[in-house]
Amino acid sequence: MLLYILELVGIAAFAASGALVGVTKRLDIFGVCVVGVFTGIGGGIVRDLLLDIHPPTSLGSWPNFGTALGTSLLVFFLHSALSRLRREILVLDAVGMGLFASTGAVIALEHGASPLASCLIGGTAAIGGGILRDVLVNEVPLLLHRDLYAIPALLGSALVVVSSELGSGPNAALIAGTALASVLRLLALWRKWSLPGPRIVE
Amino acid sequence: MLLYILELVGIAAFAASGALVGVTKRLDIFGVCVVGVFTGIGGGIVRDLLLDIHPPTSLGSWPNFGTALGTSLLVFFLHSALSRLRREILVLDAVGMGLFASTGAVIALEHGASPLASCLIGGTAAIGGGILRDVLVNEVPLLLHRDLYAIPALLGSALVVVSSELGSGPNAALIAGTALASVLRLLALWRKWSLPGPRIVE
Amino acid sequence: MLLYILELVGIAAFAASGALVGVTKRLDIFGVCVVGVFTGIGGGIVRDLLLDIHPPTSLGSWPNFGTALGTSLLVFFLHSALSRLRREILVLDAVGMGLFASTGAVIALEHGASPLASCLIGGTAAIGGGILRDVLVNEVPLLLHRDLYAIPALLGSALVVVSSELGSGPNAALIAGTALASVLRLLALWRKWSLPGPRIVE
Numbered sequence A, B, C: 001m002l003l004y005i006l007e008l009v010g011i012a013a014f015a016a017s018g019a020l021v022g023v024t025k026r027l028d029i030f031g032v033c034v035v036g037v038f039t040g041i042g043g044g045i046v047r048d049l050l051l052d053i054h055p056p057t058s059l060g061s062w063p064n065f066g067t068a069l070g071t072s073l074l075v076f077f078l079h080s081a082l083s084r085l086r087r088e089i090l091v092l093d094a095v096g097m098g099l100f101a102s103t104g105a106v107i108a109l110e111h112g113a114s115p116l117a118s119c120l121i122g123g124t125a126a127i128g129g130g131i132l133r134d135v136l137v138n139e140v141p142l143l144l145h146r147d148l149y150a151i152p153a154l155l156g157s158a159l160v161v162v163s164s165e166l167g168s169g170p171n172a173a174l175i176a177g178t179a180l181a182s183v184l185r186l187l188a189l190w191r192k193w194s195l196p197g198p199r200i201v202e
Helices: A002-024 A029-051 A062-110 A115-136 A150-165 A170-190 B002-024 B029-051 B062-110 B115-136 B150-165 B170-190 C002-024 C029-051 C062-110 C115-136 C150-165 C170-191
Strands: none
Touching (some): A002 A029, A002 A115, A029 A062, A029 A115, A029 B029, A029 B150, A029 C029, A062 A115, A062 A150, A062 A170, A062 B115, A115 A150, A115 C062, A150 A170, B002 B029, B002 B062, B029 B115, B029 C029, B029 C150, B062 B115, B062 B150, B062 B170, B062 C115, B115 C115, C002 C029, C002 C062, C002 C115, C029 C115, C062 C115, C062 C150, C062 C170, C115 C150, C150 C170
């Protein structure tokens, strides 16, 4: 139950980040909602397509869809107030990312995916929404060149997979994976960690 | 039978809009055909992936694929003549959009999707081709920021789902949904309706 | 066995082209790896989604994923040396493209897809990685407007489908399709073949 509420919090945080980008791009109200909804539930939809879950859970579930849509509408109307909440949104987004990475890996394992596939599918669930967001608004995905975002997601998924292989129950694995991914992400934001770029010799 | 012919008309109208964008971007003949074909049958492919219909109908069906390819080739060779048919293409496109929204919702219901999922999948079938078109040619999807396009599609799908829930036969639902979506879209074009953008305080 | 090794060579060549594009765009090390891995195994993932193979082979297979990741890392660290191997990479890429087109068509036929669908799915497996690469780094896909790339892929897939329909064994069909696609691609590179663009009357 707590996990379910946290998942909705994650969807809301993702949707808020998508809708804010839509506002920045001056899309109309529907465009803001589409980008927000895709960012909120897109990662879960891609995860379900990869795992043969039809139709994807988030498309058929009112709480998930409603959370993403409601958050996008809130952002559209209140974005100037929300811009002061930027820090809080980043924290929620980190928690959401950690949750998607861990639950994605657990769901993949439950559907019989191999350890490698489960780790990659968990990572995809966590970062898919952000990639869809940036492709839709015609930007090079942020997480490809600026943010340390996907490494924490993959490490969280990997921890879930490894602890399941070692026989831990799904709940312990979920909590450990979520904590690892979210804390690493918050540390990266706080300490301004970033990855090296290629050495270009002009 | 009439519905099937109208579906091919819709595919042709979508493919024509995709191929015209390709011509504007000065792609070569193959690029124009790829963008045209994707725009024509892309929405149906995404719908079938979401519904677990493998391989997607449009990939395995000569009439659908041939219509999309033939239309794209026609546009490539005759685009200067066709640019005078812009108005007619917009009308056909509105009818195609309405048909895809309604048939998508009916097919989703038949495959056991929930009412919410059926409505969203119908909307996706109607707008998916246009989004793929704009992502491929590296534009922010038109329907996110200028056109009133997706709201009529979603309303058409929703009408189909609601009337099916109320016990109407699929044919009546199909006709009502298609008419609603297409007429709204044509009214939006004719009256130049558009949605409000976010109020940006500089 | 030889075919399997050649498939890994194809994945490596695709991944190298993706990672090189990532380096050119000055992505960080993770971004270069994501673009490289997507380019290397993306075509196969899309093929498996279209054919209902879950989870996609390349996501669950260490050799495929490891080859793509390892090649991307090599490119990241050694890209200045590799830029002198541009010609060799293009040859390997042509062989990989031919192999993906042929194996994609054979796998589709084995999964009961119609001849048309098998031909299109083989072509998609061969060009999907390159399209994902260019969409991720925010370019109009190269193969839509400059390179003669997809026509050889589709002809290779078509040859596989036709020879299977005529009763040849899968091995002969695979070799013939791969050879046709790869040789056409190399000829196109060598003779600088390109397709006509639309005649624009200003």
